[in-house]
Amino acid sequence: MALILISTALLALGSLARAAVAMPNLAVGxxxxxxxxxxxxxxxxxxxxxxxxxxxxxxxxxxxxxxxxxxxxxxxxxxxxxxxxxxxxxxxxxxxxxxxxxxxxxxxxxxxxxxxxxxxxxxxxxxxxxxxxxxxxxxxxxxxxxxxxxxxxKKAPHSPALAAIPENRVYVAPEQADAFIRAYLAFSQGKVIKDDRKAPGIEIGEPFNIFRRVLIDSGFGKTLVFATDGQMPYPWGRETTGYEVKDLDATILKAEAAGVYVRVEPINAAGRLTSFFEFPGGYTAEVHTAAP
Structure with a gap:
């Protein structure tokens, strides 16, 4: 009886594995x-x-x-x-x-x-x-x-590859982070690149706190998950996308000349210089480059 149960369980696991392999890659790029x-x-x-x-x-x-x-x-x-x-x-x-x-x-x-x-x-x-x-x-x-x-x-679009892949920046409650990550990983067929449960709070405007920061990569690009207490100052949490540039100072000069308001001057956090821009109309974005 035990052998039958074990065999049945192995067959079930095999079916799940085959199903996972057979799932189509949904991402286009x-x-x-x-x-x-x-x-x-x-x-x-x-x-x-x-x-x-x-x-x-x-x-x-x-x-x-x-x-x-x-x-x-x-x-x-x-x-x-x-x-x-x-x-x-x-x-x-x-x-x-x-x-x-x-x-x-x-x-x-x-x-x-x-x-x-x-x-x-x-x-x-x-x-x-x-x-x-x-x-x-x-x-x-x-x-x-x-x-x-x-x-x-209906007609497949054709766009060139990006010079830098943006981040989909997601803020969730700590108790819901694992559920989101599991669901998103399964859908996107992505993988966790880094899961830092003691990330420095300066990255989210809380310099005296820590939080959980999870980086996911998939065919849909980068997703950065912030599991926080929700007590962040403005504009953290308002941005949905983070953009990578080669020269943050030069980008700030171009942005300000175009009427963009720099909400947060560059700070050094998580191995990058990061800033927040507010564009005409109110759209807020995080902009970063690798720290020297």
Whole structure:
């Protein structure tokens, strides 16, 4: 009887292993992970120009579209830069929930498989799958309250590789960090690069505290998880993306000339010089370079 039970257990483990290997790689590439930026329509052009001036890249012309499953209208521009892509929305109508609360969009190679994988790994669907003019979309929520979009295009886009892969910066409660990490790793087929449970709090504006900092890498790019007590000063926690540059001082000069406000002057933390920029329209981003 014991041998039968052991054999059954081994067969079950083998099936799970085969299932894990057989799961498709859903990521298309980090250059297709778009940070979602919501600004007032009057600010959309100023924001896009300041971002491109700061980091380089190109932007599409402004279009008036409906990107939600219910009636709404937004001015929209896409930005492709060497440090990451953006989808910029300036809604001319109120935008329906949960739009505006999602941090970014992940292009997936197989939309139905992505929906199945998200369900299987604990994601809730804030917006059920729907069609847009060029593909399909859904807004999902991971354990810990992390909202994001998955999307697929009927015509596959083609974008060059990035000069530097941006960080998807995620803040979660300490007691929910493991649940988020497990779910996200399974969905993204990523791996933990570093799990520091005593990271210096200066990196999140709490110089006399410590926190848990987890770096994940996957086909969707870098994800940096901050498990904190939530008692951080502004603007920590407001940023969704961190951008890597070669020369932070030179980037600050370009940003300020473009009307960007440097919220946090460069500080040395976690082996990098890090700063926070606030762009016209209110978009806040972390910007960093390797420390000397």
């Amino acid at each position: 980090p250059q297709y992970v778009t940070t979602h930026v919501y600004v007032a329509p009057r600010d959309i052009d100023r924001f896009v120009e300041s971002f491109v001036t700061t980091f380089g890249g190109t932007a599409t012309k402004k279009q008036l579209v409906n990107v939600t499953p219910t009636p709404s209208t937004t001015e929209w521009r896409a930005v492709a830069s060497p440090v990451g892509a953006l989808s910029v929305f300036g809604f001319t109508t109120p935008y329906p929930w949960p739009f505006g609360a999602e941090r970014n969009g992940f292009l997936v190679s197989d939309f139905d498989a992505a929906v199945k994988a998200a369900h299987a790994n604990g994601a809730g669907f804030l917006t059920a799958p729907f069609e847009d003019p060029i593909g399909r979309d859904a807004v999902i929520q991971w354990p810990g309250g992390v909202n994001m979009q998955i999307y697929w295009h």
